[in-house]
Amino acid sequence: MLRFVGKRVWEGALTLAALVTLTFFVMRLAPGGPFSRNRKISPEILEHIKATFHLDEPVWQQFGRYVWGLMHFDFGPSTRFRDYSVGDLIASGLPYSLTIGFWAVVIASMVGIALGIAGALRRNTPTDYLAGVVGVIGIAVPIFVIGPLFQVIFALKLNWLPVGGSDQGWRSLVLPIVVLSLPNIAYISRLTRGSMIETMRENYVRTARAKGIGPRRTLIVHTLKGALLPVIAYLGPATAGIITGSILIETVFAVPGIGRHFVDAALNRDYPLVMGITLLYGGLLILFNILTDLVRGWLDPRVRSDG
Amino acid sequence: MVEIAPPKSLSTFQLQLRRFRSNRLAMLSVAVLALITLACFFGPFFFPFTGEDADFDYINAPIDFGSAHWFGTDDFGRDLLVRVLEGGRVSLTIGFLGAATAGFIGVLYGAVAGYAGGRADRMMMRAVEVLYGFPYVILVILLSLLFGGGNVALFAAIVFTLWLTPAVIVRAQAQSLARREFVEAARAGGMTARQIVLEHIVPNCISVVIVYGSLLVPEVILSESFLSFLGIGIKEPQASWGNLIQTGTAAMGTDLRLLLLPGTLLALVLFCLNFIADGLRDAFDPNDR
Numbered sequence: 001m002l003r004f005v006g007k008r009v010w011e012g013a014l015t016l017a018a019l020v021t022l023t024f025f026v027m028r029l030a031p032g033g034p035f036s037r038n039r040k041i042s043p044e045i046l047e048h049i050k051a052t053f054h055l056d057e058p059v060w061q062q063f064g065r066y067v068w069g070l071m072h073f074d075f076g077p078s079t080r081f082r083d084y085s086v087g088d089l090i091a092s093g094l095p096y097s098l099t100i101g102f103w104a105v106v107i108a109s110m111v112g113i114a115l116g117i118a119g120a121l122r123r124n125t126p127t128d129y130l131a132g133v134v135g136v137i138g139i140a141v142p143i144f145v146i147g148p149l150f151q152v153i154f155a156l157k158l159n160w161l162p163v164g165g166s167d168q169g170w171r172s173l174v175l176p177i178v179v180l181s182l183p184n185i186a187y188i189s190r191l192t193r194g195s196m197i198e199t200m201r202e203n204y205v206r207t208a209r210a211k212g213i214g215p216r217r218t219l220i221v222h223t224l225k226g227a228l229l230p231v232i233a234y235l236g237p238a239t240a241g242i243i244t245g246s247i248l249i250e251t252v253f254a255v256p257g258i259g260r261h262f263v264d265a266a267l268n269r270d271y272p273l274v275m276g277i278t279l280l281y282g283g284l285l286i287l288f289n290i291l292t293d294l295v296r297g298w299l300d301p302r303v304r305s306d307g
Numbered sequence: 308m309v310e311i312a313p314p315k316s317l318s319t320f321q322l323q324l325r326r327f328r329s330n331r332l333a334m335l336s337v338a339v340l341a342l343i344t345l346a347c348f349f350g351p352f353f354f355p356f357t358g359e360d361a362d363f364d365y366i367n368a369p370i371d372f373g374s375a376h377w378f379g380t381d382d383f384g385r386d387l388l389v390r391v392l393e394g395g396r397v398s399l400t401i402g403f404l405g406a407a408t409a410g411f412i413g414v415l416y417g418a419v420a421g422y423a424g425g426r427a428d429r430m431m432m433r434a435v436e437v438l439y440g441f442p443y444v445i446l447v448i449l450l451s452l453l454f455g456g457g458n459v460a461l462f463a464a465i466v467f468t469l470w471l472t473p474a475v476i477v478r479a480q481a482q483s484l485a486r487r488e489f490v491e492a493a494r495a496g497g498m499t500a501r502q503i504v505l506e507h508i509v510p511n512c513i514s515v516v517i518v519y520g521s522l523l524v525p526e527v528i529l530s531e532s533f534l535s536f537l538g539i540g541i542k543e544p545q546a547s548w549g550n551l552i553q554t555g556t557a558a559m560g561t562d563l564r565l566l567l568l569p570g571t572l573l574a575l576v577l578f579c580l581n582f583i584a585d586g587l588r589d590a591f592d593p594n595d596r
Contacts, residue, residue, distance in 0.1 A: 015441070027452075136581065140525075140581050141574045142529055142533065142573065148566055149566075251536075262445070266539060267539065282442055282445070285441075
């Protein structure tokens with residue numbers, strides 16, 4: 001087990017190192033800098049700005065400085081928002097993004113698993129078809145179409161919830177969370193249904209029933225445990241989906257989270273901020289993949305040995 | 308002499324095709340998708356104006372099938388229907404071309420890695436694993452910034468991030484194929500590694516590739532519209548479903564039409580592609596039910 005953990009952590013560190021290098025050089029090579037505006041800047045001022053942000057040093061020295069900073073959790077200054085460091089901006093946005101992401105995962109898991117079980121137990125009945133329709137809609141209709149539609153229906157027409165922003169406490173978070181959980185409800189319910197049907201055919205489930213264990217207990221203790229393995233395996237990639245989603249959701253609902261910061265930074269070519277958020281997302285994704293692997297290894301001994 | 312009719316036997320591929328044809332939902336999806344594709348590619352020619360021509364007599368015109376602008380115009384007086392069709396042309400082209408290119412790269416990479424085995428395989432797969440650990444959308448955004456924006460940049464960025472899945476799948480397939488007798492025989496018969504990969508490994512992976520490749524198409528289309536929606540992909544005045552939806556969201560408080568037409572069409576295409584992918588999987592992958 002320890003070797004398994006060590007291997008995963010080592011791979012994660014390698015990925016993160018590659019991500020740091022790649023983002024750094026991609027950002028240096030990308031055309032147009034944060035200071036190339038239409039307005040002419042006098043050469044002296046440009047020199048001064050470059051010196052402030054250490055852009056006058058050789059590239060490898062800048063890279064070294066950046067990596068050195070990262071090791072001290074210093075992401076550098078933002079080139080667009082004077083007086084703010086990238087760390088400050090991330091810290092201001094992270095609570096919103098984490099709240100939305102966390103609840104979206106919780107709701108998606110609960111509703112998705114419930115729908116999947118219902119579909120598997122009542123195959124080819126209206127319940128199953130309903131779950132199937134929800135699944136297909138969640139997968140095929142992008143959240144940047146559902147989001148605005150929900151805004152029109154629940155905010156503009158019915159006036160139940162605010163259109164967006166963050167000034168109304170939990171009320172402003174309801175729509176973003178619900179919309180973000182929809183595609184994941186779809187994936188999780190499909191996955192649960194499929195693996196439930198497969199697991200119900202397994203020999204050990206039949207054995208449990210033959211031993212006289214009641215249907216409810218067989219379902220909860222035996223079938224569900226086996227059936228949820230692929231679902232747990234999906235939670236790692238789901239984090240990636242939540243990251244993607246949070247970018248869209250925060251744009252659609254004008255939430256000042258890090259996804260919104262990321263898009264603004266990309267459009268404004270605020271490279272340090274883009275890099276900082278990329279690394280944060282990358283780190284989160286790697287962390288969740290490792291956690292997922294660990295939980296799977298813990299639940300299913302077969303996973304540990306497959307390398 | 309009596310002519311003996313050859314026994315009517317069907318190849319595996321014909322059987323798979325027949326199985327796919329009997330899937331009504333998938334066939335309906337093919338028809339709808341074909342219709343939308345035709346409309347997007349040829350529809351705009353039937354209008355006397357293009358999606359970038361502004362008609363100043365009709366600014367923000369509502370839906371009116373009697374006028375020249377069936378679904379009205381946007382706030383520049385540009386015809387909505389034509390813009391949506393032209394946007395579809397871009398989205399569908401990038402979708403299919405992107406999936407094909409990503410699939411092609413992935414198949415070759417995976418086939419070579421799987422056939423070569425050993426150290427080369429480990430190195431190649433380690434690279435894939437590292438790239439897999441990246442947050443996909445972030446990577447697409449970074450790359451499209453690197454390539455300077457525009458259609459080609461968008462295309463390159465999407466392909467660059469999407470070839471990984473086919474590579475992994477084909478590699479697994481190639482690995483098991485490489486140990487089979489007919490590959491052994493080919494090697495003994497003096498075929499070079501290159502010939503074996505191209506003539507034995509790749510063709511035998513095709514059905515897996517078709518199944519997973521069909522899932523790539525909606526993913527590419529979604530990525531494209533996603534980026535255009537954020538303002539990073541295809542930019543005005545060129546239309547794409549993503550940036551049309553973006554424009555629609557800005558005006559949704561007063562006029563839902565601008566959001567609904569491109570949104571519905573995008574959702575419809577994604578529905579069809581998903582059903583087709585499901586149908587292909589059921590037909591080509593007997594292990595899966």
